[in-house]
Amino acid sequence: MNAGLQSPPAVENRPVLTLLIAAPRGFCAGVDRAIEIVERALERYGAPVYVRHEIVHNRFVVEGLEAKGAIFVEELYEVPDGAPVVFSAHGVPKSVPAEAERRELYYLDATCPLVSKVHRQAERQLEKGRHIVFVGHAGHPEVVGTMGQVPDGTMTLVETVDDVAALPFESDTPLAFLTQTTLSVDDTADIVAALQARYPDIEGPKGEDICYATSNRQTAVKQIAPASDLVLVIGAPNSSNSVRLVEVAERCGTNARLIQRASDIQPEWLEGIGTIGLTAGASAPEVLVREVVDRLAEFRTIEERTIESAVEKMVFKLPRQLAD
Known part of the structure; x- marks a missing residue:
């Protein structure tokens, strides 16, 4: 599972920092x-x-x-x-x-085709006469967009298991559930289990709504976090999938920090640290990963390993107006 070991020469006898870089990471x-x-x-x-x-x-x-x-x-x-x-x-x-x-x-x-798939599922459930319970984060653009696919009052947002317990519907109400594509796989599983326990006849999507890239990046973090003293996640504070990666690392019992650029890293973060895990959210380019590696190399001698948990080959077509 370990590949790509790189050991730059030691500089001034600085202590070695092992860097576990998750794969896949970054752009989806x-x-x-x-x-x-x-x-x-x-x-x-x-x-x-x-x-x-x-x-x-x-x-x-x-x-x-x-x-x-x-x-x-x-x-x-x-x-x-x-x-x-x-x-x-x-x-x-x-x-x-x-x-x-x-x-x-x-x-x-430019809507992601996997988000568009959720939109179409919402329309189909509405046509079946089902009220839709949508699992997501209030105010996130994807949630706003998905709830805007159906008339007001036909979709209810839940964010937690407690929200499921507070739903006003009777157990025999025709319901369906869908989820935001960038959620925590583990948290969402708990919410879906609560929905299915309270509403045994609730209809779910035929396939997983959480997108392959979100799931893969969370799995990759689970591979590196237990062996790391600190996990750095490159991403924006308003990036749902990036914030979820921090949560996944913390759930593994590892300290984690969300950073936007290498300049966010403070030297004192490395005190007592022997191994750092590094990943990037789905909207963070690889150039920022290399920037972080270079920043860490200013303080320590880097021993870099790539930990690969999946290979992604997905490609989406461009809109027909630009396809030529």
């Missing part, structure tokens, strides 16, 4: 696709291209696209008439493309 297929959509739109239509909400939750990525001519806005009213606009990877309520069409805006939808 949905993030790759979303960024490429913005980049191709800039190439095809020229700057500026507007993007509703952060295309992915990472300032390094957003600032890189801004430098190329992307302008990020929170709402469509900020987009001038006639300008192209891209919807973020997290998905948007149905009201957003409807408003874009009303204004005759040219738009590209």
Whole structure:
């Protein structure tokens, strides 16, 4: 399971820091696709291209696209008439493309296909006459987008097992459940078990809603955390999947920190530390991983190992408007 051992020469007899780097880590297929959509739109239509909400939750990525001519806005009213606009990877309520069409805006939808799959499942459950219980985090863009696929009052959000206990529905109410794609696998399993215990006839998705990349990155952290004195997770505070990686490491009994850039690392963090686990959320690019390795090498002699728990080969197609 261990591969890629690299031992740089010792400098000034500094103590060795073993670095366990999780694989897979960083960009997933949905993030790759979303960024490429913005980049191709800039190439095809020229700057500026507007993007509703952060295309992915990472300032390094957003600032890189801004430098190329992307302008990020929170709402469509900020987009001038006639300008192209891209919807973020997290998905948007149905009201957003409807408003874009009303204004005759040219738009590209960068919603991750795995999020779109949840949207379609919500529509199908509604057609069956089932009320939908959605497991997710209030206010997250993906949750806002998914709840905006169905009429108000037809979907109820739960965040915890206690929320399940507080649901007002009778045990024989026709219900279905769906989940946000970037949740903790373990926490979600507990909530789903509570739903199924209280509502034995509740209908779930045919496949797992939590996306492959989220599951794989959490599994990878479980591989490195028990052998680490500290786990560093590269990601943004508003990145659900990154925050979940910190929680997974802590659940393994290991101290963990969420960092956005290598400059966040303080020398005192390394006091008494022999092994650091390192991973990156699905919206953090590999360049930030190497930046962190270089930062740690300023303080210690690095012995680097990659711990691989899965191989990802998923690729998503671009929207037909950009496919050529």
